[in-house]
Amino acid sequence: MFVEKRGELARLLNEVDKLSDRLHDEFPTISEDDYRMFGPELKVLISTLRDLRQESLIRKELKPYNDRMRQQIADLEELDHDIVEFRVKAPKDEALQAAMAEVGKLDFSYLFK
Numbered sequence: 001m002f003v004e005k006r007g008e009l010a011r012l013l014n015e016v017d018k019l020s021d022r023l024h025d026e027f028p029t030i031s032e033d034d035y036r037m038f039g040p041e042l043k044v045l046i047s048t049l050r051d052l053r054q055e056s057l058i059r060k061e062l063k064p065y066n067d068r069m070r071q072q073i074a075d076l077e078e079l080d081h082d083i084v085e086f087r088v089k090a091p092k093d094e095a096l097q098a099a100m101a102e103v104g105k106l107d108f109s110y111l112f113k
Contacts, residue, residue, distance in 0.1 A: 009052075009065060016049070016072050023079050030087045042080055049073045 023030075053069040056062035090096055 006061070009062070013065065013068055013072065016045070016076075019045075020072065020075050020079065023076075023083075027079075027083070027087070030083055032088045032091075035083055035088055039080070039083070042076065046073060046076050046080065049076070 049069055049072055052062075053066060053073065056066040056069060
């Protein structure tokens with residue numbers, strides 16, 4: 001029975017990898033409205049992975065998945081943070097937008113010569 005559960009866990013972790021890749025790919029186009037729709041579920045997923053990882057620390061049958069879950073948790077937490085900071089908050093920050101506009105006016109072409 002546990003072999004079947006390990007297979008289900010492996011499939012789950014593969015799907016989490018796919019979701020993470022998709023979020024990385026879509027990052028430049030994620031809006032505040034998008035995040036409002038999937039952000040709460042992302043936080044639930046992170047929390048659930050944390051709980052699974054805690055279980056993997058106790059049950060030796062799950063130990064092979066421990067490092068992978070730890071990495072997935074870290075990746076999803078970083079993505080969540082970056083989406084909130086750079087895709088939700090940053091567009092509303094007038095000082096940051098002004099600074100970015102000034103940086104955009106600079107000529108960096110000499111760096112590539």
